Amino acid sequence: MPRTRFSKQASEASAAPVVQEQNTVQLQDPAPEVARPAAPLSPDAEILARAQAGDHHAFAQLYALHKRRIYSLCLRMVGNVAEAEDLTQEAFLQLHRKIATFRGDSAFSTWLHRLSINVVLMHLRKKGLPLMSLDEAMEPSYDDGPGRSFGAPDLSLTGSIDRLALERAVAALPAGYRLIFVLHDVEGFEHNEIAAMLDCSVGNSKSQLHKARLKLRDALRQSLKGGKR
């Protein structure tokens, strides 16, 4: 489960549709005179249930509820508005195809989040972008090595990160590094979850994350240096 953004996701999750059991069997009341009505569904659960039954209007309502979060996720992962829109479209088309298979084992928002991540990953693989480079992970290059990690004392980042500068630096990361950084540090997934998603080892995920952070540090230090000229 994502670790960060809890407040937002929790609020969505709490509002997220949960399919409720409606066929409760009254074992201790063998002959009820009048069938007890099922508990009413929450408005969001009702929308989900109607969408699962093929109600197009309800599907449009689901889109309206989740478009912002899914589009933002795609945008973070690919760093390109046009691609993010295409991927959001693909995610909702996949949702349309698969919505009947959602059984409520997790919150609907979590399920949709995972589905969307898979859409982005498939897209990146189709583009031939190396999501993970085992060779690179196991044999750090000179550029990535610890020797370059030391900085001039006057360029500490502590407390001085400009959010927009960091966003630009993340956007400029190579796709594989950006993916790991976004999944772990922005979206809050754990290394074992990322390893499962990307079909790599936990150690590889950690290594790539470390390199991504080092590259961001370099980029931010360059940006600070430029600002001081």
Place this chain on the structure above:
Amino acid sequence: MTLDTKSMSCEEFQSQLAELVGSGADVLNHPHILTCQNNCLRLYEDLQTIADAAKQLFPDQQPEDNLWERIESAIKKGDA
């Protein structure tokens, strides 16, 4: 996570940074940090700052208004 209390080189310490950053471990009292003559502390603090700042990155944004029309059209065409 358990920190290795043996003294270690800067390279060994930095190889652990992926796990230490963001872990909540008391890295400031790590034996290596307490004795390091180089800039391992600064490196750790920078990476921790980046990891902390990442949580505030990329506030949610809205897609273009016409995206739903594209999706709806694709559904009607049978692409979904």
